[in-house]
Amino acid sequence: MDSKVYLYGASGHCKVVIDVLQSNNQEIQAIFDDYPQSDFLLGIPVASFKERSSYADGKMLIAIGDNSIRKKIAEYLGTAFCSALHPKAIVSQYSKIDVGSVVMAGAVINAAVEIGKHCIINTGAVVEHDCLIANYVHISPNASLAGNVSVGEGSHIGIGATVIQGIKIGKWSIIGAGAVILTDVPDYAVVVGNPGKIIKFKNNE
Structure with a gap:
């Protein structure tokens, strides 16, 4: 199980993904979003994706419900993902x-x-x-x-x-x-x- 997880997309769907991860006692380091609307989501810090370099390495999970957007982001990120x-x-x-x-x-x-x-x-x-x-x-x-x-x-x-x-x-x-x-x-x-x-x-x- 991955100890450090980052999410991409501070959406309503993201709230459910947070619950899934926390139900497994996984620690979510931060949520990245292209256009953050708030500083926190369910108590987890939300940051612009441009700020990613200031965080420690960890696996990513895309918390966006739209299938085509999820594909574009996955192909763009080219990072290590978790489930x-x-x-x-x-x-x-x-x-x-x-x-x-x-x-x-x-x-x-x-x-x-x-x-x-x-x-x-x-x-x-x-x-x-x-x-x-x-x-x-x-x-x-x-x-x-x-x-x-x-x-x-x-x-x-x-x-x-x-x-x-x-x-x-x-x-x-x-x-x-x-x-x-x-x-x-x-x-x-x-x-x-x-x-x-x-x-x-x-x-x-």
């Missing part, structure tokens, strides 16, 4: 979670799941056996993925959405809140409803 798993999450010993990812309280990650870099598995989300979650994905609170689902890079599975077994969701797609996904979803698609229907395509990431 965060809430102690009240259920994570199979046979699953794999890459660096930079955060798993919130109440989430369930079952056997043979692979989760990429800088993902968010949010509160109460369920990721069943053999799912493959690519980098920069966000699985929102109470969303459920049945077994053998694959989710492409940067996609966002909305709150309370349900994805049946064996589905492939393309990269940088959006699955709306409460949607029920019964068929594969192509890249950049925006899908809503029950059953899920494509309403448009995003132009880019």
Whole structure:
């Protein structure tokens, strides 16, 4: 477990990440932000990223909910990252979670799941056996993925959405809140409803 952790992004999402880290008794040294709005967030000092050199070395965790911004920052920083798993999450010993990812309280990650870099598995989300979650994905609170689902890079599975077994969701797609996904979803698609229907395509990431 990393003893010194820095966060990037003093946002509302950051507050939840702070709670995850502190639940594991990890010490957060500071929060960096491009445009700090206050000096402290939940008692932790907030500093401009330009001030980073004045702090000791430590691993970074990007505490920003937007997938595309999280990717840009990760590629820009090029630093050592850590991950965060809430102690009240259920994570199979046979699953794999890459660096930079955060798993919130109440989430369930079952056997043979692979989760990429800088993902968010949010509160109460369920990721069943053999799912493959690519980098920069966000699985929102109470969303459920049945077994053998694959989710492409940067996609966002909305709150309370349900994805049946064996589905492939393309990269940088959006699955709306409460949607029920019964068929594969192509890249950049925006899908809503029950059953899920494509309403448009995003132009880019």
